[in-house]
Amino acid sequence: MTGPWAEALPWVIALPLxxxxxTPAVAVRRPRAAGFWAWGVLLVTAxxxxxxxSELLAxxxxxxxxxxxxxxxGIELRFDHFSAWVLPLALLFVVIVPFSWRYLDHxxxxxxxxxxxxxxxxxxxxxxxxxxxxxxxxxxxxxEVVSLSSYALVAVGGRGLAAFAALKYLFIGAxxxxxxxxxxxxxxxxxxxxxxxxxxxxxxxxxxGTAVMVAFAAYAxxxxxxxxxxxVHVWLPDAHAIAPSPVSAVLSGMVVKVGIVGMLRVYxxxxxxxxxxxxxFNLALVWLGAVSIVMGAFxxxxxxxxxxxxxxxxxxxxxxxxxxxxxxxxxxxxxxxVHVFNHALIKATLFLAAGxxxxxxxxxxxxxxxxxxxxxxxxxxxxxxGAVSIVGLPPTAGFVCKWYIALGAFEANQAPFxxxxxxxxxxxxxxxxxMLNAFYFQKPVHAAVAQASETxxxxxxxVVLLASLCLILGVxxxxxxxxxxxxxxxxxxxxxx
Amino acid sequence: xxPWPLLLVLLVALPLVAGVAxxxxxxxxxxxxxxxxxxxxxxxxxxETGMKNLVTAxxxxxxxFDTFIxxxxxxxALAAVLALPKGSAPVPKGSAPVPKGSAPVPKGSAPVPKGxxxxxxxxxxxxxxxxxxxxxxxxxxxxxxxxxPVVRFVVRLLAPFIAMFAVAMLFRGHITPxxxxxxxxxxxxxxIALGLALGQARAARLVPVDWRPWLQGVAPLAxxxxxxxxxxxxxxxxxYPSDDHxxxxxxxxxxxxxxxxGGGVILARxxxxxxx
Amino acid sequence: xxxxxxxxxxxxxxxLFCVGLYMLVAKSNxxxxxxxxxxxxxxxxxxxxxxxxxxxxxxxxxxxxxSAPFASPIPHAMVLTGIVVAVSVTxxxxxxxxxxxxxxxxxxxxxxxxxx
Amino acid sequence: MSDLFDIxxxxxxxxxxxxxxxxxDLLAAVVIFSMYSLTMTLVWQHRGAPDVAMTEAxxxxxxxxxxFLITIARTTRREKP
Numbered sequence: 001m002t003g004p005w006a007e008a009l010p011w012v013i014a015l016p017l018x019x020x021x022x023t024p025a026v027a028v029r030r031p032r033a034a035g036f037w038a039w040g041v042l043l044v045t046a047x048x049x050x051x052x053x054s055e056l057l058a059x060x061x062x063x064x065x066x067x068x069x070x071x072x073x074g075i076e077l078r079f080d081h082f083s084a085w086v087l088p089l090a091l092l093f094v095v096i097v098p099f100s101w102r103y104l105d106h107x108x109x110x111x112x113x114x115x116x117x118x119x120x121x122x123x124x125x126x127x128x129x130x131x132x133x134x135x136x137x138x139x140x141x142x143x144e145v146v147s148l149s150s151y152a153l154v155a156v157g158g159r160g161l162a163a164f165a166a167l168k169y170l171f172i173g174a175x176x177x178x179x180x181x182x183x184x185x186x187x188x189x190x191x192x193x194x195x196x197x198x199x200x201x202x203x204x205x206x207x208x209g210t211a212v213m214v215a216f217a218a219y220a221x222x223x224x225x226x227x228x229x230x231x232v233h234v235w236l237p238d239a240h241a242i243a244p245s246p247v248s249a250v251l252s253g254m255v256v257k258v259g260i261v262g263m264l265r266v267y268x269x270x271x272x273x274x275x276x277x278x279x280x281f282n283l284a285l286v287w288l289g290a291v292s293i294v295m296g297a298f299x300x301x302x303x304x305x306x307x308x309x310x311x312x313x314x315x316x317x318x319x320x321x322x323x324x325x326x327x328x329x330x331x332x333x334x335x336x337x338v339h340v341f342n343h344a345l346i347k348a349t350l351f352l353a354a355g356x357x358x359x360x361x362x363x364x365x366x367x368x369x370x371x372x373x374x375x376x377x378x379x380x381x382x383x384x385x386g387a388v389s390i391v392g393l394p395p396t397a398g399f400v401c402k403w404y405i406a407l408g409a410f411e412a413n414q415a416p417f418x419x420x421x422x423x424x425x426x427x428x429x430x431x432x433x434x435m436l437n438a439f440y441f442q443k444p445v446h447a448a449v450a451q452a453s454e455t456x457x458x459x460x461x462x463v464v465l466l467a468s469l470c471l472i473l474g475v476x477x478x479x480x481x482x483x484x485x486x487x488x489x490x491x492x493x494x495x496x497x
Numbered sequence: 498x499x500p501w502p503l504l505l506v507l508l509v510a511l512p513l514v515a516g517v518a519x520x521x522x523x524x525x526x527x528x529x530x531x532x533x534x535x536x537x538x539x540x541x542x543x544x545e546t547g548m549k550n551l552v553t554a555x556x557x558x559x560x561x562f563d564t565f566i567x568x569x570x571x572x573x574a575l576a577a578v579l580a581l582p583k584g585s586a587p588v589p590k591g592s593a594p595v596p597k598g599s600a601p602v603p604k605g606s607a608p609v610p611k612g613x614x615x616x617x618x619x620x621x622x623x624x625x626x627x628x629x630x631x632x633x634x635x636x637x638x639x640x641x642x643x644x645x646p647v648v649r650f651v652v653r654l655l656a657p658f659i660a661m662f663a664v665a666m667l668f669r670g671h672i673t674p675x676x677x678x679x680x681x682x683x684x685x686x687x688x689i690a691l692g693l694a695l696g697q698a699r700a701a702r703l704v705p706v707d708w709r710p711w712l713q714g715v716a717p718l719a720x721x722x723x724x725x726x727x728x729x730x731x732x733x734x735x736x737y738p739s740d741d742h743x744x745x746x747x748x749x750x751x752x753x754x755x756x757x758x759g760g761g762v763i764l765a766r767x768x769x770x771x772x773x
Numbered sequence: 774x775x776x777x778x779x780x781x782x783x784x785x786x787x788x789l790f791c792v793g794l795y796m797l798v799a800k801s802n803x804x805x806x807x808x809x810x811x812x813x814x815x816x817x818x819x820x821x822x823x824x825x826x827x828x829x830x831x832x833x834x835x836x837x838x839x840s841a842p843f844a845s846p847i848p849h850a851m852v853l854t855g856i857v858v859a860v861s862v863t864x865x866x867x868x869x870x871x872x873x874x875x876x877x878x879x880x881x882x883x884x885x886x887x888x889x
Numbered sequence: 890m891s892d893l894f895d896i897x898x899x900x901x902x903x904x905x906x907x908x909x910x911x912x913x914d915l916l917a918a919v920v921i922f923s924m925y926s927l928t929m930t931l932v933w934q935h936r937g938a939p940d941v942a943m944t945e946a947x948x949x950x951x952x953x954x955x956x957f958l959i960t961i962a963r964t965t966r967r968e969k970p
Contacts, residue, residue: 010562010724010734017569018721020576021714028710066562068733072534075562108582115580122573129566137851141566144858145573151865152577159582160876164885167869171797174810174862181855182513182817185848189520189824192533194847202529214516502799510791517783517820524828526842531827535845542846543835551833551846552853552940560850567854574861578868666943672836674939678857682947689955760857764952767864771871771959785899792906802968804915804960808922811953812906815929818941826936833937844937852941860948860956867960874964881969 005051009064009077009132012048012086016041016125017145023118031110032101038117039097042124046090049128052079053087053483063134071134072198078134081487082264086128088341089254092348093124099352099462100246102455103359107157107244116156120250123149127254131261136184137194139265143180143226143258147173150255157244165238172235176225180262183218186211187269196269203273212275219266220281227259229322230292233315237299240311245355248307252314252351253344260321260340267325285326290420292319297427301434304365306354309431310347313390316428317343323417324405330488332408337484339401342389342473346398349386349466353379356459360452366435371444375452378460380439382467387432389470392425396474546737547745549672556676557749561735565724568716568756575713575763578770652694659687667757677753681760688765692772701769704762713766716759723748782823789816803870803880807863814859818852825849898932913968919957926950 019041027034055062061080065071097120104113126145133139151173155166188194190211191202203212221232228236240252270276296316303309317339324336356379357372358364373380385396392402402425409418444450454460473479521528538551538559548554556564663683666675692700704712711718720735726748727736737745793816796809825848831839833846874880877888905925912918926949934942 014565014721014724014734017566017717021569021572021717021721024579025710025714064734066734067558067727068731068736069559073537074559108580112580112582115576118576119573119580122569122576125569137560137854138563138566141563141570141854141858144570144862145566148570148573148577148861148865151869152573152580155577155869155872156580156582159872163581163869163872163876167803167866167873170862170866170869171806171810174866175794175797175813178813178817182820185817185821185824185851186516186520188821188848188851189523189528189530192529192531192535194534202533206529210515210519211517214512217512218516499799502795505798506791506795509794510787513787513790514784517780517787520780520783520824523780523782523824524826524830526827526830530824530845530848531842535825535847538846539833539841539843549835550940551835551843552849555846555850556853560847563850563854567857570858570861574864577865581868581872672834674832674834675943676940678853679943679947682944682952686947686951686955767868768955768959771864771868771956771963782895782899785903788903789906792903792910796910800910800968802915804957804964805910805918805968808909808918808957811922811949812909812925815926815945815949818945819929819932822933822936822938822941825938830937832939834939849938849941852938853944856941856944856948860953863953864956867956871960871963880964884969 003055003059005055006062006064006079008048008051009062009079010066012045012052013077013125013129013132015045015048016121016128020118020121020125023121024114027114027117031113034114034117035097035101035104038121039094041121042090042093042097045124045128046087046094049087049090053084055079056081056084072193072195075138076134076195076197077132078196079132081483082261082337083132084483085257085261085341086131088344089127089131090124092253092344093120093250095462095465096246096249096348096352099355099459100244102458103244103246103355106359112156116153119149119153119156120247123153123250123255127258130258134196135194136187136196136199139262140177140181140184143177143262146255146258147177147226150251153247153251154239154243157247158242161238162242165235165242169235169239172225172232176222179218179222183215183222186215186218190215196265197272200269200272203269203275206275208275216266216270216276216281220263223259223262223266224288225259226262227256227318227322228315229259229288229318230295230315231288233292233296236315237308237311240314241305241308245307245351245358248310248355249348249351252311253347256314256318257340257344260318260325263325264337282326282328285322286414286417287326289319289321289323289326290417290424292316292322293420293424294319294427297424297431301427301431303431304367306364306366306369306435307351307358309366309435310350310354313350313428313431314343314347316424317347317390319424320402320405320421323421324401324408327405327408327412327414327417329408329412331404331411333488334481334484335401335404335406335408337488338404338480341480342397342401345466345473346386346389346470349382349463349470350390352459352463352466353383353386356455356463357383357452359459360455361446361449363446363449366438368446369449370438370442371440372449372452373439374444375450376454378454379463382463383439384436385467385470387436389474391429391432394474395471397470399474545739547742548749550674550676552674553676553749557752558737558745561720561724561752564752564756565717565720565735568720568759571760571763572714572717575766578767649694652690656687656691659683659690663687663757667753677756678760680753680757681764684757684761685764685768688761689768692768697769697772704765709762709766712758712762714759715762716755719751719755719759723752783820786816786820786823789813789819801881801883803873803882806882807866807870810866811859811863814855818855818859821848821852821855894935895932898928898935901928902932913970914966915961915968916958916966918968919954919961922957923950923954926953 026037064077066075129142151170155162191199225232300309300312321336324332389396389398392398406418542551542554546554546558663680667680724735730738793809793812825845827842830842830844833843909922930942930946
C-alpha cells in the first residue's frame, strides 16, 4: 500500500534533531566545521523530504504509526498535501546555511558556532515535525522546539537590545504556547483523545457548546500570535530586524508560517467535525487580514532601517495569507496557500540580500545606503527582483498568489477586499520604490558605501539562486499549485461561508 | 495602577470560565477522558508494555515520541544558553570596526525609528554604563562567598546519599512514581549543592570536559538509537517488541538512564553557564 | 465540588491563570513577569491534572495496594512533558534577563523603554 | 474531609500566587513562588498524580527556584515601585 519512502517519515524529523544533538560533539575540535555539518544534515533531510513528496504524488496522503500503536493509542504522523511544505522548507534551509558561514564572522566568535548551528537544526526539525504530526499534544511540543530555538536565535547576534527583543518575543510566544496547551487539554477533556482525526470524529459526536468554541478561540489567538497578525504583531519587528540576517530569513520566511499551518490543522479538525458555524470567524479573519496588510505596509513606509522595513512587510504579507484563508473561496485559499511558500522564498531573498549589503558596507538605513547599487550590482539586482516580487508585479513569483487571492475576493463577492488588497500592494510598492530609488538613483553619501565590494561567493551564490528562483517561479507558477490544489479542494466543501 | 491590565485579564478570564464551566464534570469515571484512550491503557497497559507504572508506560512507550521531542526541548534550552553572547566584552575577533551583522549601528546613522526601542546598541555611547555593568559582573556570586564549614560538611556527607536516591528513583521508575526526569533534577541538585559548597571549579570536574559535548546530547541520541533498534526489531520507529519483555525492559532502561544523565548534565551546565 | 453550578476546582485554576497573566502584563520588573508566566503555566498544568482525576481514584500504578478506579495516565504524561518544557523556557528567559541587566543595568521595563 | 482539604489548598494556592504578585522583594517573591509550587505538589499528590507531584517538586520547586536565585544574585533584589 505505501511505498518505501513512507518509512522515512519519522526519520525526516529525527535527522535534524539528532544532527543538532551531535553538533557540539562533531565540532569540538574545529568550531567552524559545525556550519558544514549542519548543511550536510539539512541536505540529507531535504533528500528525505523529496522522497516523501514523491510518495505523496504517487499514492496520496499517508500516515505512519509511531511505535506500531494503532492511530489513537500512539502518536500518528500524517503526510498530506499541506505537509509537502516540508520540502521547500528544507531546501530553503539548505540555501540559507551556506550564506551564514561567512556572514557569522562578524556576528559571533567561532566557539559559539556549534550551538548556533544546533539551534538552526532544531528549528528546522521542529518545523518539519510541526507540519507532519497528526497529534495535538505532539503539535504543542514541536511548537515549543520551534519557539524556544527562535527566541535564542534572535538573541545570538547582539547584546542588550537583541536580548530585550528576544525576551519580548519569549513572553508573548510563551503565552501563545500556553493558550495552545490549554486548548489541547480542553479538546482532550471533551473527546478523550489527542489524535487529530479521532478528535475531529468525536467532536462531531459531542456536538457544539461553549467549551468547543473556547478551545477554537484559544487555538485561533495562539496561532495568530505565532503568525504575527495585526493586533498581536508587536513582537515581530524588533525581533526580526535585530536577528542576524540568515536568522531573519528563517524567522520571517518560515517560522511565522507555523501559525498559518497550525491554523490550517485546526480548520481541518473543526470543519471535519462540523460543530461550529465558522462564518463569523472567517469574516473576522478577512478583516484582520485586510487591516494587517494596510497597517504593515503603512508602518513599513516610515522605516529607514531596511531590515525593520522588511520585518513590517512580513506583517503585511501574512495579512495577505490570512485574508485569503478567510475569504474561503477556492481561488483565494489556493492563492493564500501558495503564498505561504512564495513569501518564504521572496523574504529569504530580500533578507539575505539586505544582510549582504549590511555586511559589506556596515550601514543599515536607506539614507546611509544611497547609491549602493553601483558598488554591489548583483546583490542590488537580487534585492530589486525580490522587491518587485513582493509587490506582486507580473513576471515574478509574488504575482501568482496575489492574483489568485484577488480573484478569490471577487469570486466570494467580497470585491471591497479585493480593492483593499490592491490598495495594500500600492502601499508596498511605495516603500520598495523608495528603497530602489535610494539604491540606484542617488549618490553615495559614505565612502564605505561607494567603495564596498561584492560579497564572497558563499554569500552571493545563495542570494543569486534565490532571486532567480523568484523569477522562474513567476513563469512556472503552476508547480506549487499542484500540491496545494488537492488539499484545498478536499477541505473546501466543508469550508463555505 | 494602570487599569488596562485588569481589563485585559477580565477579557481573558470570562471566556476561560465559560469554557471550563461547560466541560464534563472532572471526577466522574464516565467522562471521555476515562473511557476513551485512557481506558485501554489501564486495561492492557501492563501486558502490552511490561511497565507497572502506566505513566512511565505512556511516556516511554505509547507516546515515546513526545518524550523524544521533550528531551530535544531541554537540549534546545542548553544550546540557547550556550549560543548567547558571554559577558559584555566586545564580540568579534578580527576586524572590530565592522559592525556585527545586525546589532550595532555605526555612528552617524540616525536611531532606528518607531516600532519599539530600536536604538543602536550603545557600543561607545554609554561607556559608563557598560563599565558599571562589567563591574557588577566581577563580584562572584555564591561560590566565592565563604561557606560555613558545617554546611560544607553536611553537603559532602549527604551528596552521595542524595545521588543514591536519584539512582534508586531511576531504577524503580517502572514500578514506583519517579523516573528519568526526576532523577535528572536530583542529580542536578546534587551538583548545584556541591558547586555551592566546594566551589565551581571542583564541582565542574565531576563532568569531564571531553565528555560534555556527548553527555549533553545523550538523551536525544539514545532515543534515536532505541528508535532505530525498535525499527529493526518491529518495523516501527520506536516500536517495542511486544512479546519480549527483556528487550522491552532493556530499551526502557536505556532511555531512562539517558534521560537522567543527559537531563542532569544539561541542567548542571545551564547552572554553570549562568553562574559565570 | 460545585458552587453555583460552577466547578470550583476549574474556577480556582482559572483564577490562578489570571493572577499569573496580571503579573505578566502589569508588572514592570522582568523577573516578576517571568514569575507570572510560571504561575500561568502551573495553572494550566493543574487544569490538566484535575481533568484526569477521578473521585476516590488511585494513581495509575498497577501494583499491589492500588485498585480501580484509577486516574488517567495520559494527562500525567502531558504535564510531565509540560513541566520540562516550562523549565527550559524559564532557563532561556533568565539567561536573557541576566544579559539585559549586564548591558543596561536595569531589569525594569519602564526604564528600558526610556533608554535612548 | 476531601473537600475541606481541597478548599484549604486552593485558597492557599491563590493566596500565595497573589503574595508573589505583591511582594516587592524579589527574593521573597521567589521563595513564596517555590512555596506555591510545593502546595501545588500536595494538590497533585492528592489527586492521584504522584509522578507529576515528584517532578514538580524536583523541577518546578527545585531547579526553577535555584535558577531564579542565581539570576537575582546576578541582577538585583529589589523591584522598583
